[in-house]
Amino acid sequence: MKRIGIIGGLGPESTVDYYKRIIEAFRREGSLAAPEIVIYSVDMEEVLGLVARQEWDALTALLAARIGALHRAGADFAAISANTPHVVFDRVRAQSPIPLLSIVAATLDKARELGLGKVGLLGTQFTMQANFFAPVFSARGISVVVPPAADQEYIHGKLMTEIELGVIRDETRQGLLAVIERLAAREGIDGVILGCTELPLILEESPSGLPFLNTTAIHVESIVGYAQG
Structure with missing residues (x-):
């Protein structure tokens, strides 16, 4: 071992x-x-x-x-x-x-195992803007898209002021799910990367059945x- x-x-x-x-x-x-x-x-x-x-x-x-x-x-x-x-x-x-x-390579393996072709990425603003997921995924034929700027600010703010501090609120959960719903409607994604290891603490599964890739x-x-x- x-x-x-x-x-x-x-x-x-x-x-x-x-x-x-x-x-x-x-x-x-x-x-x-x-x-x-x-x-x-x-x-x-x-x-x-x-x-x-x-x-x-x-x-x-x-x-x-x-x-x-x-x-x-x-x-x-x-x-x-x-x-x-x-x-x-x-x-x-x-x-x-x-x-x-x-964590990126492991998540790519899981996305390929699930047969995903286009995934949304949620995380800190740094993760959503730094573009280190997209090249790895696109090299294997999977597109990565992120929410618009206003939604990115919302996600980052909730992570830094609540979730990272162990504060879990249903209101925030519903807000995050709404971000995902808007991203799915606009981009036609078939999965979501929970690209902050705190996000699985508040988002366990999608009500719509969209696969969540729990990076943790x-x-x-x-x-x-x-x-x-």
Whole structure:
């Protein structure tokens, strides 16, 4: 069994979700067995500040240093438990002493498994505007579209002032579902990427039956499979 390393804190709520999902994936009836996990919880405000200022060299250096710390703590591989920092994933992976599992690549695999052709992307404004999902998906024949600017501001605002802080409101859930309905009507999407690992905490399934790609669950599946393999 490989020892798991996780860059967490981006944010804390989703890091807890990662941890619980990984443990549950290994549980067997009557057994207390669980994988060894090393978590480095970073300062979310510092990371988002670097992203907002587009200081990609500094962000790369910060994440690479934390992954180096996971390696020294005994992790055999690592994952970053958030979508937004994947804007520099390739640069970080090039400096990493251990394998890194991409949330974008794992989500692409799931979209292809479901036979999707055009997906909507919800997440922080950074994720929706940074364009690091679209090239990976388009290379495999899947289009990625995002909501218009006003809806992007709504999603980002709710993430930063409520969901990232563990505040879950039904009013916000309905607002997010309305954004998805408008995007589906305008773009004809056949699936939605929940491209912030906090979004699955408030959006579990679509009332219209539109598939939600839960990036947390998808990434965890990849992590568990790699640890076991």
